[in-house]
Amino acid sequence: MASPETPPTTAAWLRDAAARLAQAGVPDPDVDAELLAAFALQTGRGGVQAAAIRGDALPAEVVRQLETLVERRMTREPLQHITGLAPFRHLELRVGPGVFVPRPETEMVAQLAIDALAAAASPSPIAVDLGTGSGAIALAMATEVPHARVFAAENSVDAFVWTKENFERVGADNAALAFIDLAHAFPELDGTVSVVASNPPYVPDAAIPRDPEVRFFDPPAALYGGGDGLDVVRILSGVGLRLAHPGGTIVIEHGEWQGEAIRDLLTADGWRAASTHPDLTMRDRATTAIRP
Structure with a gap:
């Protein structure tokens, strides 16, 4: 790394930072280096790449800021915690300690929910996101199916701080947020919901x-x-049967080895047409079913 008296070019800093991040085991060091630089420079990755091609030097104060950011990322602190933002479909969500960071694979889960919601026969269909976390799935449904009404439930105090901020940031008039346990969520909607969606905790305890x-x-x-x-x-299956109207859809994210077990669980509870869907890496990622 060049000294503060002779700040490095953007390209040189990116090479050095990517090498250090790779040594720390960061999965996509080149991408993360560009995103950290974009955050510090208040631009996008394209702006950073253009600066690297032009041979632009980094201001000394930016270099000092970037050193701190790289050191944090080398500890494997999530990039989204460092920048405070997580991209999700067309949204940019605020995240940090206490809330689950939405992953790219969940975008496909949201797509399943959005497709089912858009296909609903009602002129104003209702969707529910149970355990919404950052609000990712709920806000994607609300903004991409604007004629729908979307209700989101979250019961973690730490997560709810971020959820509430994201609902305010996005400002979707057709989305409502409640601090409530998913098992008891929205009794007033029983039998009226077209889509019940959730990205629940699904990692086995051990x-x-x-x-x-x-x-x-x-x-x-x-x-x-x-x-x-x-x-x-198991709770979601029962709650979904309570909330959904006949023909309504449940969409549940899960681990790649859990599809068969969830299909069996939903079928035993009375759901029909249980089907598991792969994500873009061809790993089973979500299971859907229809309420009879």
Whole structure:
């Protein structure tokens, strides 16, 4: 790294930062280096890449800020905690300690919910997101299906701070947020809901998440779902049957090995046409079913 008296070019800093991040085991060091630089420079990745091509030097004060950011990322603190933002579909959500960071694979789960909601026969269909966390799925549904009404439930005090901020930031008039346990959520909507969606905790209690970003920084209540990981899924099945109208859809995110067990669980509870869907990496990621 060049000295403060001779600030490095953007390209040189990116090479050095990516090498250090790679040594720390960060999965996508080049991408993360560009995103950290974009955050410090208050631009996008395209602006950083253009600055690197032009040979722009980084201001000394930006270099000092970036050193702190890189050191934090090298501890495997999530990039989204460092920048305070998590992209999700067309949204940019505020996140930090206490709330589960939405992942790219959940965008596909949201798509399943959005497709079912958009196809609903009602002129003003209702959707519910149970255990909404950052609000990602709920706000995606509300903004992408604007004629729908979306209700979101969250019962973690720490997460709710972020959820509330995101609902205020997005400002979707058709979305409502409640601080309530998912098992008792929205009795006033019983039998009227077209889509029940959830990204519940589904990691078995004895499993240890591989990535330090998950293991050390995501809230345990958003990760662990009992001995087989399906304790909350069992609750969701019953709540979904209470909320959904005949023909309504349930959409549940889960781990790649849990599709068969969840299909069996939903079918035994009375749901029909249980089907598991892969994400873009072809890993089973979500299961849907129809209320009879």
